[in-house]
Amino acid sequence: MREVFYLATRYLSYHRVKTAILVTSITLIIYLPVGLRVLANQSRAELIARAKVTPLLLGAKGSPLELTLNSLYFESEVPDPMRYAEIARVDSSGLARPIPLYTRFRCRGFPIVGTTLDYFACRDLRLKSGRTLALLGECVVGWEVAHRLGITVGDHLVSSAENVFDLAGAYPLKMRVVGVLERSYTPDDRVIFTDLKTTWIIAGIGHGHQDLTNPATDTQALQKEGSTVVANSSLMQYNEVTPENIASFHFHGDPRDFPVTAAIVLPKDEKASTLLRGRYLSQKEPVQLVSPRELMHDLLATIFTVQSYLIAAVLIVGLATLATAILVFMLSLRLRRREISTMVKIGGSKGRISAILVSEIVAVLVLSVLLAGGLTLVTSHFGSAIIRSLILS
Amino acid sequence: MTSGRGPFRVRRERALLRALLLLATIFAGGCAQKGRDSSLNERTPSPEHRKPVVYTVNYPLSYFAERIGGPGIEVVFPTPADLDPAFWMPQAEEVLRYQSADLILLNGADYAKWVRRATLPPEKLVDTSASFADSFLVIPNAITHSHGPSGKHSHAGTVFTTWIDFTQASRQAGAIYDAFLAHDFADSLLLRRNLEALQDELRDLDSSLRSITQKLSGQTLFASHPIFQYFARRYGLHLVAVLWEPSEYPAQEQWDHLAALQKKHAESWMIWEKEPLPASRQKLLQMGIKSVVFDPCANRPSDGDFLSVMRANLENLRAAL
Numbered sequence: 001m002r003e004v005f006y007l008a009t010r011y012l013s014y015h016r017v018k019t020a021i022l023v024t025s026i027t028l029i030i031y032l033p034v035g036l037r038v039l040a041n042q043s044r045a046e047l048i049a050r051a052k053v054t055p056l057l058l059g060a061k062g063s064p065l066e067l068t069l070n071s072l073y074f075e076s077e078v079p080d081p082m083r084y085a086e087i088a089r090v091d092s093s094g095l096a097r098p099i100p101l102y103t104r105f106r107c108r109g110f111p112i113v114g115t116t117l118d119y120f121a122c123r124d125l126r127l128k129s130g131r132t133l134a135l136l137g138e139c140v141v142g143w144e145v146a147h148r149l150g151i152t153v154g155d156h157l158v159s160s161a162e163n164v165f166d167l168a169g170a171y172p173l174k175m176r177v178v179g180v181l182e183r184s185y186t187p188d189d190r191v192i193f194t195d196l197k198t199t200w201i202i203a204g205i206g207h208g209h210q211d212l213t214n215p216a217t218d219t220q221a222l223q224k225e226g227s228t229v230v231a232n233s234s235l236m237q238y239n240e241v242t243p244e245n246i247a248s249f250h251f252h253g254d255p256r257d258f259p260v261t262a263a264i265v266l267p268k269d270e271k272a273s274t275l276l277r278g279r280y281l282s283q284k285e286p287v288q289l290v291s292p293r294e295l296m297h298d299l300l301a302t303i304f305t306v307q308s309y310l311i312a313a314v315l316i317v318g319l320a321t322l323a324t325a326i327l328v329f330m331l332s333l334r335l336r337r338r339e340i341s342t343m344v345k346i347g348g349s350k351g352r353i354s355a356i357l358v359s360e361i362v363a364v365l366v367l368s369v370l371l372a373g374g375l376t377l378v379t380s381h382f383g384s385a386i387i388r389s390l391i392l393s
Numbered sequence: 394m395t396s397g398r399g400p401f402r403v404r405r406e407r408a409l410l411r412a413l414l415l416l417a418t419i420f421a422g423g424c425a426q427k428g429r430d431s432s433l434n435e436r437t438p439s440p441e442h443r444k445p446v447v448y449t450v451n452y453p454l455s456y457f458a459e460r461i462g463g464p465g466i467e468v469v470f471p472t473p474a475d476l477d478p479a480f481w482m483p484q485a486e487e488v489l490r491y492q493s494a495d496l497i498l499l500n501g502a503d504y505a506k507w508v509r510r511a512t513l514p515p516e517k518l519v520d521t522s523a524s525f526a527d528s529f530l531v532i533p534n535a536i537t538h539s540h541g542p543s544g545k546h547s548h549a550g551t552v553f554t555t556w557i558d559f560t561q562a563s564r565q566a567g568a569i570y571d572a573f574l575a576h577d578f579a580d581s582l583l584l585r586r587n588l589e590a591l592q593d594e595l596r597d598l599d600s601s602l603r604s605i606t607q608k609l610s611g612q613t614l615f616a617s618h619p620i621f622q623y624f625a626r627r628y629g630l631h632l633v634a635v636l637w638e639p640s641e642y643p644a645q646e647q648w649d650h651l652a653a654l655q656k657k658h659a660e661s662w663m664i665w666e667k668e669p670l671p672a673s674r675q676k677l678l679q680m681g682i683k684s685v686v687f688d689p690c691a692n693r694p695s696d697g698d699f700l701s702v703m704r705a706n707l708e709n710l711r712a713a714l
Contacts, residue, residue, distance in 0.1 A: 097516060117492065117514045132492070133512040134485035178485070195512040246510055247482055 004352060008359035018332075019364060026325060026368035029318040031375045033311050038376055040307045042383045044300055050186060051292035053122065055273060056265035058082070058090060058098065058280075064290040065299070071101055071262040072292060073187045074111040078104050081259035086287050088256060090265055093279075095272035099264040102199040107159050107175075110145050112192045114199025114260075122264060123188055129153055130179030136201065136249055137241025139175040139194040143183035151177055156240075157192060159202045173202045174240035185385070200251065200258055201241075208238040208249035265289065329361060445578045448494040450505040451478040451691050453556040454521060456699035457566045458498060458573075460591045465579045469494070470693065478691050479553060482507045492517075496572060500565075502529050504553035519572040521565040522555050529555075530622045554689050558623040559599035559703075563592045598703050602628055605707060608714050615651070615663040615682065620689060633658055639667035648676070655680065662713070685713040 012019045050072045059067040060080040069076035081104070090098040099122055102114035117132065119125075120140075130153035133140055141151055151157065155177045175194060183189055200206050238245045251258075267273035280289035333340075343353050444467045449455040455470035462468065471487055472478040483491070488511045491497055497513060499505065501522030522529075530552040556562040570588040574581055606628040614625075619634035633654055637643050643651075663677055665686050674684045686709050688694075690702040697705075 091515075117512060118516065131485070131489060134488035134492070135512065136510045138485075138512075197509065197512075243484075247506075249510055251509070 001355075004355045004359055005363075007356050008363055011356075011360055012363060018328075022325060022328060022364050023368050023371065025321050026365065027371040027375070029321050030369060030372035032314045033318065034372065034376050035379045036307070036311060036314065038380050039383050040304060042380065044304060046384060047300060048293065048296050051296040054264050054292045055267055056096070056276065057262055057290050057292055058086060058265050058287055059262040059290070061286060061288050064288060064295055067262055067288070067290060068292045068295050070103060071264070074103055074113060074191055075187070079261050081261055082287050083256060084258045084260055085256035087260060087263045090263065090276070093276065094268075095276045096265045096267040099266070100196050100260045101262045101264065102196055102203075102259065103261045104259075105159050105199060105202050107157050107192050108149060110142075110149075110190055110192050112139070112159055112194060112199060112202070114194055114196040116196060119193070119264070122266065123184070123186070125184055125188055126182040128180045128182040130177070132179055133193070133195050134178070135241065136195065136198055136246060137173065137175055138178045138198070139192050140179040140181060141177055141193070142181050142189040142191045144189040145192055146177075146180040151180070153177055153180060171202070171204060171207075171237065171239055173198070176241075196260070197251070198241075201249065203259065205253065205258055206249060206251035208241065208245050333357065445495040445576065446493070447496045447498060447578075448491045449498040450508065451500055452693045453562065453690060453699055454498045454500060454565065454569070455693070457562075457569050457591060461566060461570050461584055461587045462573055462579060463583060463587055465583075466573070472692060474693055474695070476692070479504055480506070483511070488512065495578075496576060498569060498572070500553060500555060501526065502553040502555050503551040504555075519568065521568040522561065524564055524568060525555075525561060530626065532619055532622075552620070552622045554620045554691070555623055557621065557687070557689050558627040559595045559602065560627065561623060563595045563599075566591050566595065594700055598700070598707065599627075601707050602710075605710050605714060606630060609662070612662075613658045615654070617663060617665045617669070620666060621664055621687070624687070632664075637665075637669075637673075639665050639669045639673075642670055642672055651682075652680065655682070683713060685709050 051068070054072060057067055057071050059071070060082040062080055066076050067079045070079055081102075084100065087098045087100050090096055097118065099116060099118045100114075101119075103111055105112040105114075113119075120132065127140070128143065128146075130140070139157060141149075141157070145151060149157075157175050157177060159173045159175065161172050175192075175198065181188065181193075197206065238248065241249060265276065267276055277289055277291075280287065340353055343356075344350075444465060445462075446467045446469060447458050447462065449458060449468065449470045451472070452470055455468050458466065458468045469490075470478075471483070471490065472481045491511070492514055494517060496519060497517050499508060499518055499520050501520040520526075532550050532552060556565060566588060570584055573579060573584055578584075610629045613631040613633055616625075616632045616634040617637040617639060619636070621632055621634070624630070625632040635647065635651060635654070637647060661682055663682050663684050665684055666689055668686050669677075669684055677684055687706045688702050690699050694702050
């Protein structure tokens, strides 16, 4: 039997061009639908992964897709704000843990996301250098922000003014970079994270300024009536939080009325999730509770319908190629009629000769299957990284 | 025949080697990925087999937590002994230590204003006075100012020395017990027993103080600082607060202000949070105002503990009255 394989392999290696073409076409026939399916499944998994670890999203009534895309990828339009009281409401329900997000502001093209420390744990984000947020005015940047802007720990970033013509609008705040995150291959790589309270300072809800009760600021006082001081526009407001002025930073109004754009809601269990969703079904509710997983599934179902058509087309082409390959083998047999009769003349039995020919076909098929398997393995191994890069770029 | 098999065998062995190498590379890649994942998981320390660490923002909470949790819980109160915890501003490193705690006990009532300026994990925060937040007192006549488009606003604050009304202190202790129980920090029976023992002692203090202050009922007292409002409310006292530092001799205008208040209210007592300067005490006595010290014990005392300081306060009052 060894001799049969030897002769078959010698034949294939002698006709290496023909063998290579056959192996390549059969490999591609097998690999294309399988590899495409693997890649599509991985793309789906990559796209859904973020939605999976975001069981529910709370936000103001409006487009659920916009809320989901902004809260997961920080890229679409900023949804309408909702009151912080809504987050406290979820928290006090005891059914879930909310993680607030305030994504209104940007800095040099990158989104500033005001949140709590829970976000880093929820997304499993790790620090590459520096430390996490500790005080007002600090920020932690994603890997890509640091990489693209050449930012390191100790540098500063200034939040962008929303409208250059609105002089009384949000004050740009100079934030100190205290940490750089490890690369996560998620949209978090392109984010500047800060404490929710720091984003409220950018929004002008909180601020720090000179002490108006200090006699040195009398020139800034337009009017002093008992315990009421009206300051003029020369009063210095701090645009950076420093150890010297941090104690002067304060917020005005009821924190329950302060704005947030969304909240990631982490229910305790499935039952809590169902109960919570039931509470937000009323039309009178000013907020909506959506499941990003379901929304992304719906969105992907539409997008990936095209995948079925593509695979069907590949299968049809594959069948045609397979038929051509069979034709090649049959024609090859005809061409080798003289060779086969020589083998008969030198004493080769019919069985042996058939075995040699079958071995050649089997060898080509096995080699093609192995190559297709290898390519599929490589695809499944490196596909995720490629997709992540594609999604991020 | 042997010479014919030779090259075949060599090629076959090479092919086998290549296939093995390919498999090994793929397998090693997979293992490396798994290894990276597991090393990430290892970074989260297991909470098992170590004492729960509880950080507090003032000494009374620290004392209550130590009493309720017992030796099985590590209670940390990091404010330096010479600073008032209400106005202390921790450095980033200290905030990071707070973040690493299993639980952070807050006094509530806007105490420790640094909490608003720091990033703390919300799920670890326990507001011990939340259950009676609706009965907080607000400091009146605080400075109000306006500038920019936000209009008038006030920096008025909530009175935060909640624990010198011992019934409120008892409820704060109850909140600590609830939090310890919810986090399964210790045996529930032990926690319950410790809480009840503490609440019994606080109840004794409360009834003693009620009987002592009955003599002052309906009278008006001066307070060296506006921090005794809950104490006054609980024990039926009327306080008029000034802003005097025990360690500083008051300026002439402060004396004049007090003299004017004295004409209006005819008080004969001033409550200090710390021992005043002998000269201040002497001058007050000349004005017919006796001094009595009631230390709120917001920071760790150099001697004794919260209860011993409160008992000393009671003795001061008893002796003075």
